[in-house]
Amino acid sequence: MSSLDVAVLVGSLRQGAYTHSIGKALQSIAPSGMTTEIIPIGDLPFYNPDLDEGTPPAPWTRFRQAIAAKQAVIFVTQEYNRSVPAVLKNALDVGSRPYGSSVWGGKPAAIISASPGNISGFGANHHLRQSLVFLDMPTLQQPEVYLAQVNTLIDDAGNLKPDTAKFLGGVLEKFAAFAAKNI
Amino acid sequence: MSSLDVAVLVGSLRQGAYTHSIGKALQSIAPSGMTTEIIPIGDLPFYNPDLDEGTPPAPWTRFRQAIAAKQAVIFVTQEYNRSVPAVLKNALDVGSRPYGSSVWGGKPAAIISASPGNISGFGANHHLRQSLVFLDMPTLQQPEVYLAQVNTLIDDAGNLKPDTAKFLGGVLEKFAAFAAKNI
Amino acid sequence: MSSLDVAVLVGSLRQGAYTHSIGKALQSIAPSGMTTEIIPIGDLPFYNPDLDEGTPPAPWTRFRQAIAAKQAVIFVTQEYNRSVPAVLKNALDVGSRPYGSSVWGGKPAAIISASPGNISGFGANHHLRQSLVFLDMPTLQQPEVYLAQVNTLIDDAGNLKPDTAKFLGGVLEKFAAFAAKNI
Amino acid sequence: MSSLDVAVLVGSLRQGAYTHSIGKALQSIAPSGMTTEIIPIGDLPFYNPDLDEGTPPAPWTRFRQAIAAKQAVIFVTQEYNRSVPAVLKNALDVGSRPYGSSVWGGKPAAIISASPGNISGFGANHHLRQSLVFLDMPTLQQPEVYLAQVNTLIDDAGNLKPDTAKFLGGVLEKFAAFAAKNI
Numbered sequence: 176m177s178s179l180d181v182a183v184l185v186g187s188l189r190q191g192a193y194t195h196s197i198g199k200a201l202q203s204i205a206p207s208g209m210t211t212e213i214i215p216i217g218d219l220p221f222y223n224p225d226l227d228e229g230t231p232p233a234p235w236t237r238f239r240q241a242i243a244a245k246q247a248v249i250f251v252t253q254e255y256n257r258s259v260p261a262v263l264k265n266a267l268d269v270g271s272r273p274y275g276s277s278v279w280g281g282k283p284a285a286i287i288s289a290s291p292g293n294i295s296g297f298g299a300n301h302h303l304r305q306s307l308v309f310l311d312m313p314t315l316q317q318p319e320v321y322l323a324q325v326n327t328l329i330d331d332a333g334n335l336k337p338d339t340a341k342f343l344g345g346v347l348e349k350f351a352a353f354a355a356k357n358i
Numbered sequence: 359m360s361s362l363d364v365a366v367l368v369g370s371l372r373q374g375a376y377t378h379s380i381g382k383a384l385q386s387i388a389p390s391g392m393t394t395e396i397i398p399i400g401d402l403p404f405y406n407p408d409l410d411e412g413t414p415p416a417p418w419t420r421f422r423q424a425i426a427a428k429q430a431v432i433f434v435t436q437e438y439n440r441s442v443p444a445v446l447k448n449a450l451d452v453g454s455r456p457y458g459s460s461v462w463g464g465k466p467a468a469i470i471s472a473s474p475g476n477i478s479g480f481g482a483n484h485h486l487r488q489s490l491v492f493l494d495m496p497t498l499q500q501p502e503v504y505l506a507q508v509n510t511l512i513d514d515a516g517n518l519k520p521d522t523a524k525f526l527g528g529v530l531e532k533f534a535a536f537a538a539k540n541i
Numbered sequence: 542m543s544s545l546d547v548a549v550l551v552g553s554l555r556q557g558a559y560t561h562s563i564g565k566a567l568q569s570i571a572p573s574g575m576t577t578e579i580i581p582i583g584d585l586p587f588y589n590p591d592l593d594e595g596t597p598p599a600p601w602t603r604f605r606q607a608i609a610a611k612q613a614v615i616f617v618t619q620e621y622n623r624s625v626p627a628v629l630k631n632a633l634d635v636g637s638r639p640y641g642s643s644v645w646g647g648k649p650a651a652i653i654s655a656s657p658g659n660i661s662g663f664g665a666n667h668h669l670r671q672s673l674v675f676l677d678m679p680t681l682q683q684p685e686v687y688l689a690q691v692n693t694l695i696d697d698a699g700n701l702k703p704d705t706a707k708f709l710g711g712v713l714e715k716f717a718a719f720a721a722k723n724i
Numbered sequence: 725m726s727s728l729d730v731a732v733l734v735g736s737l738r739q740g741a742y743t744h745s746i747g748k749a750l751q752s753i754a755p756s757g758m759t760t761e762i763i764p765i766g767d768l769p770f771y772n773p774d775l776d777e778g779t780p781p782a783p784w785t786r787f788r789q790a791i792a793a794k795q796a797v798i799f800v801t802q803e804y805n806r807s808v809p810a811v812l813k814n815a816l817d818v819g820s821r822p823y824g825s826s827v828w829g830g831k832p833a834a835i836i837s838a839s840p841g842n843i844s845g846f847g848a849n850h851h852l853r854q855s856l857v858f859l860d861m862p863t864l865q866q867p868e869v870y871l872a873q874v875n876t877l878i879d880d881a882g883n884l885k886p887d888t889a890k891f892l893g894g895v896l897e898k899f900a901a902f903a904a905k906n907i
Binding site: 280301304305307308309310311312313314316317319353356357 | 829850853854856857858859860861862863865866868902905906
């Protein structure tokens, strides 16, 4: 396989968030040739088109450049109030502007959603997919990744338990193949 | 009619945003007894549960108190990338936590979405509705409010043109009746 | 409490469907004054506006009259392919036409979704909600009802197990109160 | 370009439906190598798993074979009540079962939605997309196709007006390239 540099965006700012543990663990289970790197998004000011007149905020520029340097994106997110956490939606918005300068277009994407309950972040997962249509990001359909009872899937040290590592490893292999076709 | 104090949340931070003009104009067309007030949301740090341990950020507290003092909520929003702007989603998230202390539960809601094109913010409108289910806010179903070509509905001074003022005035009357039943 | 006559629409045509068992069981746990009746939908021809020119199909007329005679609606549904089963969507469509003659407008609604897995029909639940906005049916927000592992909630005779009966009984009480305000 | 045989599914049963005119017109604007054929769906009994025990209904078998013989799918649909028309959802459901025998998996898809008003079938378009995730159909993201005021885009003989023909012709070219990568 040829190489694939993947940006990982995590939906939670909470220290010790499960989604952060998962995001960090992806590198250890990635197929050969795939690198994954969490790109921080907590310091991005809310998107406001006025700030794109003149010199945009430095964190926006840093973020846009970081995404532009990657070939694909994996989102790892919990849901807040049945939808996408604001910090993650803001990253999408910042990267999508100004008009004509989106950093997202054409980059293959995959979504991992998770919750401590049954619903597994389904609401966030599919709201995110609706945005990825507009952003022109070909998105992996299957396997869908809904992690229920996510607190049982990660050990105290923040590592994926074996079954979850194996499942997500398989997802990354499928994503590598999908991305290779769609870049 | 008895009185109804309505918080208005606007989805855009842009100076001169159409949604801001609409939000401001609501008071002038509100039925007797209804007050509307835009509650600012641009200064709220991203929701992070860690910040609710101990003393939460002052803007969160201010915002939570401002919403708690109102009886109902009207959202006026454009869409970004086929979904809710991050700044508005963040306001929902901040107001919904910590667990057991949501300021939203039971407050009747209405949604006005708008776009310069045809789609009228439909994507944001319905993603927002999905969150309002979880937040337990009874939401006005009809009239749905989708403002297409919003730039043609507001004059250069930022005032609603007569047809739009009349239409939205009717919406506010329906909302007042709906809220009166559901508070 | 005054009386409330509720139409129950079930999303599955399968003999012995869990959703059918739940729909049938509602009467036994309904609060005093509430009657529930399953209205059959499996014999409705697909909606086609041409068939509303002249005399519509007899099953359409029967169905429209049956719904018109009720004051409220409860939907009990599994999901097919992450959305509403066609047979249930068709019932909505048939009842909504011809223009100006919808039988749904103003009738309070509640949704019970279920699946044998974790996701609990979340996709069907919220797609249905999007239609209920257009149909002008005030819809119960909380408690949301997502029944995971539904096969474990019903005994071999098709009766609700005690915990589920108690939970759904509480939902019906909330719905009765909500409907009383919104009729 | 190599050849691509595309099934076209139309969401309306109405004689003279705009979506039917569009579906029919696709062949005339398709790029070289692409064939498009409308597969009828109005005669499919509602999906009911019981009917898949033993010999399934003949129209189901015919439909499943017709889809299996194609390499890709284009959906052309209006929306009913802010979601997918039942007749189209039923076709998806019938083709997806019995478990392990879906005819959809891996077939690239594109969606054309339309309405006589502004909203352009946006609700149906994205609800359909949610199902296509489960059905594992890689779906064209851009150009999104939302045809507003569709009655103005087709002439009295049911032909696409030049601008629409040109726009949709471009969409088909993009779809051919997307499908070629994803089959």
